[in-house]
Amino acid sequence: MRSRIHRALFGLVAAVIAVQQVTAYTGSEYYLTQLTMSAYYSLVIVGLCLLMGYAGQISLGHAGFFAIGGYISAFLTTHDLSPLKDSGIVSFLSKAGLLSQRTDLYGGRLLTVQPWAACIVAILATVVIAYIVGGPVLRLKGHYLAMATLGFGTIIYRIAIGTTALGAADGLSDVPPFRLLPFLEVSGEMSDRVQNYYIAWGLVILAVLFSLNIIHSRIGRALRSIHGAEDAANAMGIDTARYKLNTFVLSAVFASVAGVFLTHYNGGIGPSEASIMKSVRYVAIVAVGGMANLWGALVMGTLLNFLSLRGYLGTYDDAVFGGILIIIMLFVPQGLLHVDVFRGLRGLVLRRPNEKET
Amino acid sequence: MQLLEVKGIGKRFGGLQAVNGVSFGVRGGTVKALIGPNGAGKTTLFNLISGFLTPDNGTILFHNHPVQGLRPFEIAAKGMARTFQHIRLFPEMTSLENVMIGRHIHGKSGFLSAMLDLPRTRREDRDAREKALELMDFLGIAGLAGHEATSLSYGQQRLVELARGLACEPALLLLDEPAAGLNMRETAEMAFLISRIRDRGVTILIVEHDMSLVMNISDEIIVLNYGEKIADDVPLAIQKNEDVIRIYLGGDGDA
Numbered sequence: 001m002r003s004r005i006h007r008a009l010f011g012l013v014a015a016v017i018a019v020q021q022v023t024a025y026t027g028s029e030y031y032l033t034q035l036t037m038s039a040y041y042s043l044v045i046v047g048l049c050l051l052m053g054y055a056g057q058i059s060l061g062h063a064g065f066f067a068i069g070g071y072i073s074a075f076l077t078t079h080d081l082s083p084l085k086d087s088g089i090v091s092f093l094s095k096a097g098l099l100s101q102r103t104d105l106y107g108g109r110l111l112t113v114q115p116w117a118a119c120i121v122a123i124l125a126t127v128v129i130a131y132i133v134g135g136p137v138l139r140l141k142g143h144y145l146a147m148a149t150l151g152f153g154t155i156i157y158r159i160a161i162g163t164t165a166l167g168a169a170d171g172l173s174d175v176p177p178f179r180l181l182p183f184l185e186v187s188g189e190m191s192d193r194v195q196n197y198y199i200a201w202g203l204v205i206l207a208v209l210f211s212l213n214i215i216h217s218r219i220g221r222a223l224r225s226i227h228g229a230e231d232a233a234n235a236m237g238i239d240t241a242r243y244k245l246n247t248f249v250l251s252a253v254f255a256s257v258a259g260v261f262l263t264h265y266n267g268g269i270g271p272s273e274a275s276i277m278k279s280v281r282y283v284a285i286v287a288v289g290g291m292a293n294l295w296g297a298l299v300m301g302t303l304l305n306f307l308s309l310r311g312y313l314g315t316y317d318d319a320v321f322g323g324i325l326i327i328i329m330l331f332v333p334q335g336l337l338h339v340d341v342f343r344g345l346r347g348l349v350l351r352r353p354n355e356k357e358t
Numbered sequence: 359m360q361l362l363e364v365k366g367i368g369k370r371f372g373g374l375q376a377v378n379g380v381s382f383g384v385r386g387g388t389v390k391a392l393i394g395p396n397g398a399g400k401t402t403l404f405n406l407i408s409g410f411l412t413p414d415n416g417t418i419l420f421h422n423h424p425v426q427g428l429r430p431f432e433i434a435a436k437g438m439a440r441t442f443q444h445i446r447l448f449p450e451m452t453s454l455e456n457v458m459i460g461r462h463i464h465g466k467s468g469f470l471s472a473m474l475d476l477p478r479t480r481r482e483d484r485d486a487r488e489k490a491l492e493l494m495d496f497l498g499i500a501g502l503a504g505h506e507a508t509s510l511s512y513g514q515q516r517l518v519e520l521a522r523g524l525a526c527e528p529a530l531l532l533l534d535e536p537a538a539g540l541n542m543r544e545t546a547e548m549a550f551l552i553s554r555i556r557d558r559g560v561t562i563l564i565v566e567h568d569m570s571l572v573m574n575i576s577d578e579i580i581v582l583n584y585g586e587k588i589a590d591d592v593p594l595a596i597q598k599n600e601d602v603i604r605i606y607l608g609g610d611g612d613a
Contacts, residue, residue: 002475210473217472217479218465218486221451225459228448235408235442236526237434237463246469292450 005212008295009205016201020194032197034309035302039200040262042301045285046207046294047254052283053292054215055247056227057138060279061149062255064156067274068129069122069256070263071160074172076118077264079165082111105174115178119260123253130252131245138244153279161271171270178264186264196265203261204298207254211294223247224292277318284325287333360419361386361530361561362407367416367426369402376402378585379416384530389552389562391572394582395605400565401443403582404534407563408440409433420530435463439528441519443535443565447507453518454490454503460525461486486525493521497551513544517551524555531555533564537571549575573597581605 023029048062081099084090090111093099098117104110113121137148161169177187185192186199214220225233226240233240263269272278285304289297304321307313313320360383369377377399384390392400405411407418409430418426425433434440439460448456465486467479494500499517502510507518516536523531536552537545549571556562556575566572572579572593579596581588583605589596596602 002480213475213479214469214472217475218462218467218482219469219472221455221459222462224451224455225448228450229446231410231430232442232446232448233459234430235410235434235440236459236522237431238459239431250469 002216005209005216009209009212012205012208012298016198016205020197024194029193031310032193034306036193036197036200036265037262037309038302038305039197039204040258040265041282041305042298043204043207043258044255044282045289045297045301046204046211047251048282049286049289049291049294049297050211050214050223050254051247051251052286053290053294053297054220054227055223055244057244057248058142058146058283059149059248059251060146060276060283061133061151061153061156062251062282063274063276063278064153065126065130065252065255066259066262066278067156067160067269067271068126069259070269070273071166071172071259072122072125073115073118073178073260074175074263074269075166076113076121077115077176078110078112078172078174080110080112082109085111102176112176115176115264116180119178119257122260123256126252126256127249130249134245134248134252138241138248150276150279153274153276157271157274157276160274167270169271171268171273173268175263175267175269178261186261188265188267200261200265203257208294208298215294219243227292277321280325281318281321284321284328287328288324359386360384361421362563363417363419363422364403364407365417365419367403367406367413367418369399369406369411369413375585377406377413377582380582380585380587381416382580382587382590384561384563385577386529386561387556387559388577389556389564389575391576391579392563392565392582393567393569393572393579394588397584398582399585400582401534402585404440404532404563404565408438408532434526434528437526437529438532439523439526439530440532441516441523441534441536443538445512445515445519447515447518447522449506449508451507452504453499453507453510453514453521454487454494456507456518457490457494457521457525458486460493460522461489463526464489490521490525493524494518496524496554497521512539513541516540516544516548520551520555524560528560530561530563533562533566535565535567537566537568545571 019035020032023031044062044066048059051057051059081090098114099111100114102110102112133152137145140148160166166172177185179185180199184195184199186196222233222238222243225236225238226243230240259273285301286297289300308317362384365381366379367377368375368379380403392403394400402411406413409425409428409432413426416426417424420436420438425436448459465482467476467482471479491500491503494503497517497520499514499521502514507515510518520536537548540548545568552562552564552575576593578591579593580590581596581602588605589599589602591599
């Protein structure tokens, strides 16, 4: 199993490099921009796949966690603290090296939080919020859970679009680059396009590695058992509530990290990132990918987001994802790339749909 | 020594007193059977002991510690495993993986350790696999390790569920109708396996309808009727008990 994970990951690394090489040789490097953005959305989807496909819990609020990450880092790295320069806290932060001086688009001097510090705050805030929300909400099952997480997503969306400090309907812009290493930074600069493609996909590869490790471990077996027969899992000594909650928090962190990085890459974030349609899109992609199929989710996440970002899905972009959801739920509720799909298709042809399997 | 002691336990569902002031003990290293007509409260009693239901009154001592009101996973972690009347295997997992779930309480590695695939996670994984295979071998189902559990025959699924329970290495194993749905040959095999499990030092409390199975393997038998205990004795005495014959074996005593 372990060697299979490593072989598959090696394949992913090779594919990532190959795609970049092809774009370089064919002079179509402009595709890298959308491939980078797709990678960040796929990061959300990998986490959601862990939650939905393996722990069997739905979340219609994951765009909310993406937005929490993105907005917190955008706010902290753009909010000018110089009027408070003499206050105790700000001077302490400044001495601790958590603040940086920079100039904005109009030449004004800004004193803002360093991106790495903002990133840590964003992730910690996500963990806290996910525990607070997930604790009570994950006691619900099925569509009750779906509705409760939808409620959470709605709240985050309203906060994003209604708060002046967060730019209301315009969102936040002029978010500075996020320097990871002296020669490596997350930014939308043309000259950094290739390295940003690798940063994004490096994160995805790491997330896939972590997720596969979990899936094939004691923890992963426990998660899958909750999904299959929660009573029996409980009788085997598995604290099902705790495992569900931890998975929820982990997937929220994946979404939040994606939000942080994409915000630095795009140089800003707007309320549409927090919208319910985004959450629905993530859920639809996990479903198309095969629910309990991390690779399927990754492939579909990249493909569909890429098509959407390139504009191939046209004006009815969101409708396409809605339609996908209807079709998947009707015909292959286990997901399109699920191993049982052929069995399902055969069943569709050979049997009446309402006939039960014995 | 009493491994399990149930004292005056009761549970009411609306107007129905499903279990009414039942007391009994299970000595370590023995097989105790719980019998009674349908609706006598056997499964309710099982659910009370294993934590799936909370008793209205009474105490349950396991290893001399009260466990009533604890949640099922907490009770399982204390060394009590159970099977279900309606088999509950984990779908989309192989039978080996199903049995490996039984090793869960013997592992410690958490999310972070699993995520980073630390040596401890690997070691626990290997141990769980070895132990699970050993138990499947013991029950004669090692050859089914790679099969998807829910695709197996009913009898095989029962054995996988049994192996999963054993994988917890419980002090007490609760078996809820392990012979239900099995044919005569499979039932005889099950009886043999239960005796062998007892010989491994596992104490067993069993709910069962199959009288020949119960009489063969039990050291003691409790009879329940309408939620109350009618008798609690060795099999021979139960067979002669007039209350039991009248109430359980069918009215005129010739059953």
